[in-house]
Each structure stands twice: as C-alpha cells, then as structure tokens.
Amino acid sequence: MAQPAPLCYPSPSLIPFELLPAVTQVPTDTENSLTLSRSARLSVAPMMDWTDRHCRYLHRLLSRHVLLYTEMVTAPAVLHGDPDHLLGFDAAEHPVALQLGGSDPAELAAATKIAVARGYDEVNLNVGCPSDRVQSGRFGAVLMQEPALVAACAAAMQEAAGDVEVTVKCRIGVDEQEPREVLPDFLARVSAAGIRRFSIHARKAWLQGLSPKENRDIPPLDYGLALEMVGLFPGLEISVNGGIASLDAAEEFLDQGFHGVMIGRAAYHSPTDILAAADRRIYGAPGPDRDPFDVVEAMIPYIEAQLAAGQRLNRITRHMLGLFAGRPGARQWRRVLSEGAHLPDAGPALVLEARDAVLQAQNAAA
Template identity: 70%
Template sequence: MPGTTAEHAARLSVAPMMDWTDRHCRVLHRQISGEALLYTEMVTAPAVIHGDRDRLLGFDAAEHPVALQLGGSDPGELAEATRIAAGYGYDEVNLNVGCPSDRVQSGCFGAVLMERPALVADCVAAMIAAAPVEVTVKCRIGVDAQVPEAVLPAFLETVASAGVRRFAIHARKAWLQGLSPKENREVPPLDYPLVLAMKRAFPDLRISVNGGITSLDQAAAFLAAGLDGVMVGRAAYHEPYDILADADRRVFGGAPGPGRLEVVERMRPYIARHLAAGGRLHQVTRHMLGLFHGCPGARSWRRILSDRANAADAGLEVIDAALAPLRGLAA
C-alpha cells in the first residue's frame, strides 16, 4: 500500500515547469485527472522565507495532491522553507537537483548539486527534520563529464541514507556549459535503461522516470516495466487532455475522465472567482489552449482565446465564443 497520498499519486505526475505549472494550470489539470500528482513551479527557499508567501505558495484546495518544488542548497534555508510549506498544506516538498539554468548554477542549486551529493544529503536531512511532510528529490543522471553509471547510484545511495525514499530521475545528463536550458531538455540523449537499472539496484526506493515521455501509452509501459512512477512534462502541458483524461482509469484503476467540454464547464466557477477577485482571463486560459488538441475546431479555439482573452474586460463570453465551433464535440 502507498505510504502517502502523494506517493500513490506519483504513479503519474505532471513535472514542475517554470512559467507553466502555476496555480491556474494545476487547477485545469486537476479537472481532467483527479489522481495525478501536480507540482508547482520551482520556488527558491529564500523567496519562500522572505517573499510574498501567499502569492508564491497559495493554492486552491482542489489541487490536492500537490507538491511544492524548492530550489536551494543551504540546509537551514531549505528547512525553514519546508516548515513554511507544510503550514500551507502541501502533500510533498521536492528538492530540485536537475535544473541547468545559469541562474541556478550561480546560486549553487539545481543540477550542479549532482556534483555534491553529501550537501544534498545534508539539505534533505534538514528538510525532513523540519516538518512532517514527505521530502523527495528530482535529479538528473549526471552532469558534464560525469559517468552516469557510476555517479547516479552513488548519488541515490548517499541521499537515500539521509531519509529520502522517492526520486524522480530525468533520464538525461545536464550540460552546465555549452547548452541552454531548452537544449538541456532535448539534446543530451535519454538513458531510460539506466533509470530502470536504478530501480533494480534500489528496490526499496520509489523511482519515477522523467524526460521525453509524450503519451499515456509510453507512461503505462514504464510502469509495466517496474518503475514506480512516470513524470510527464511538456506533453502534459501542450496536450493535457491526451495525457491526463484516461490516466485515472489506466494508471490508477479508477473511472474514465470527463469529456473536454465538461472540463471547460468545470473550469467556469474557478475562472469566475478569479475574475471577481481582479484577475485577468488570459492568466487562466493561456493554459487551456491545448485542451482540444487534435479536435476539429481546435485552431479556432486557440485563436479566439489568444486574441481576445488578453483584453482588460475579457470574461466568460470569450470562452463561449471560442467554444462555438466545438459544441458538437462528443469528447
């Protein structure tokens, strides 16, 4: 039996993605799948401690199970940020050991921490001691000239010794010099067999694979091969219905998901509350552009939302207009 709700939900999760997986995106994804684990964008520990906490950490109760991803490398700061996050009710706190951006490197966190497993162990030990919320790690298979077959098992062993039991592994190296963050998501070759080998080497750890996964069929194949979870990134954002709508049935043994039109109807009350609180329509609908991917009328849906949702007075009537060519859609 799963030890926590988040652990069970991690059989399928939507990856943390900067500028994408904000609270509005997560509410949309939750309307499609009631089970998948959702992640915030990465937030740095100093920002949590010193910044606008409600803006950075606030979320809708409907998002559960939801995990916060933290960036940092100072055990004390990460412990304090974890304590604060637990107070907001997150189901999991995840430490980023995979992001390759220049800003992350200069702050000595993200993928550069693959070179400092002992420091990562100190960080997660402090986080675990700070609050009764599960602490997990998202990492790469290595960085730069490291040999993943040697580095990754040593990293997992060291960090697991500090109390972490669940890892999401992006099955690519990160090249900290010479590749942009975008290129680091696409250029280094994927090594899925190594991630599968880590599950065989560490059967007591719960290991999810991330990177290059573009379909629910592919996710199901990884689960059938023995991995504990699959984390989907860009495909879940750009084609959310295709990835998430049948996940509750196929991955979690539950009921089929709602139709696309029902997803829009489920979003209406949330959007109405957002607008009433002074929010703008495009802040929500920008995440909904791919909802009808592959359907007749999808191009019109995207065009109308893109053209009209940015207006200061845009309201639910824009969604009605965008839906007009899709009203006969059965799914």
C-alpha cells in the first residue's frame, strides 16, 4: 500500500487560526463515546437498499463489536414519514448508528431528537452521497461546497443529541475542488462546531458526468491525504472508507494510524470474510471466530418472528446470499434461496434446505 505524502498544513487562508485550538485539543470522552470509539475501529458503511434492519441483524450475528449503520434516511422523511418503518431496529443491533441526509439545521435537529429517543447510539450526517436525487435536495456530497452550512447543521444536531454522539461522513472533495485544500478546511470548520469523529471516503465525487455507481469506482482513491488529516487534526477520530475489501487491509490501515476503517460492499457481499473474525482480530476479543452455519441457525428465530409480523422471506434472505461466499457450496446456497425465497409460503425450512445443500457440497469436496 502506498505510503502517504509528507504532511502538508493548509494555509491560514483556508483555516482561520482561531479555529485551530478547538480542533487540536482532544475532547473529554463520555462513557458512550469511548465505547463507540472502540466499536468504530471497524464499521459497516451505510448503503442504500442494503443496510436495512435485516442486514444489520445478520451482521451483528457475525460480529458483536463492529459498528453498524443504517441506510441514509432524509430528515424530512423522519419528520413526516412512518417512524416505525424508517427507524425501527432490533435491540440486538447495538451499537447502531442512524445516518441522516439533509441541509436544514432545524429539520436535522428535530430528526436527531427522534433518533435519540428511538435509542440510536450515534447520528451521522451524510456529506458524501453523489446521487442526482441527493443533489437536488441540497444534501450529500454537494455539501462539500458549503462547509459553513454543514457546520451549522452539525451544531444543531449535536445540541439536539445531548450525550449521543453526532458524526459526519464526507468525501475528499467534489468536481473541480482541490482536495488538499478543501478537505482540511472542511474538517476544521465542521469540527469547530463540535464534531470529533469523521469517516472520510477517500475519493472525490464527480457530481457532473459520473453516475453514483461510477462514483464508487472511477475517481482515484487518495488514502494518503486522508491519513494526513489524522496527523493534522490530533483531536479528531478519523476513519477511512472506500475500496477496502479485506480484514487484512483494515488492519493495515489501523496500523498506519487511522482510528477506524469503514467497509461497504465487501462486508455486504462477503460478510463472513469481513466480520466473522473481526471481534478477535480488530477488538482482541477471546473465543473462536463465528461459524456461518451457526449464524444460519441463529437467524431462524429472527426469521420466524419477522414472518409472523408480515415480512416476506426474500426480504431477509437477500442479505444472506453472500454468507458462504468463496466456500464450497456457495453456489448451491444462493440457488436454493434465490429460487425459493420469493414464494408466498417460503419459510425457515427453505433456509435449512439451503444450509443442507452447503453441507452436502462441503462433504463432497472433503
């Protein structure tokens, strides 16, 4: 992995000197923030249409310590939509963070109060999503162009949150911005509003010319710049995000000095590879790594309860398709679930049938 470039301090014109004392002093930790700081050593990124409550429950069975994030929910949706549908989660998911999208401080503060009342451990502000819908709503990555507004939103959210921590997920810049100038200025202004923990997706977002999918792959990664921010702002906790596909890579980033690593698609598509050994390797917890067969067994009572509440099996099992990725029987597992989980009478028996197909394939390969 490439070594970071030499530390470059931003010019005084980018960061007013009166802000620097606020961001170079380590804030006093509450017990909650200490716990979250430890959990944030590894987190599963918020991903639209993926990290819903069923996905998070599965991930929690694989790791007791990793920090889990919801899909992004807009502040207006929280205020005017169905809170049970949008914000419901199982108590087993803790520690769990709600990611909010928006750019109105009053709306974000009101939504944060609701989130805190619901029991979320953290509330995160999205300053990274590049989709057209997000841009038209003046939130997400486009807010990299308005650090003063982000600071105002963050301050309002933190005041509303009380003892619950508010964090920010951002890019290194957008469009024609120069990340080496924009990112430190952004961190200084937003941290001066009271934010101490940031997740940096180490790519620029191109709001014009690239689709959201392309923005996840095409802009080059600049992990070195993100690491420079760790040295420049010793009072902040900075996690790195973007293109990280293994637990080995996560450990390397932590060894370099990042306070945390956020993994997205790899954790979703190969959850066992990323999460089953995380408690031992990232958090130093004793005991064996989680076995995916044990996870399947543990999902059965959850599936039964969700089906009794009116859910369809495929809404749950779609998140389980990668559980045996890279292992003998993975194809059989996916086939049984994909072909049968959408049927009206599909239930736990189908999941056990898929498990048995994996066992047969593994015995045949032995």
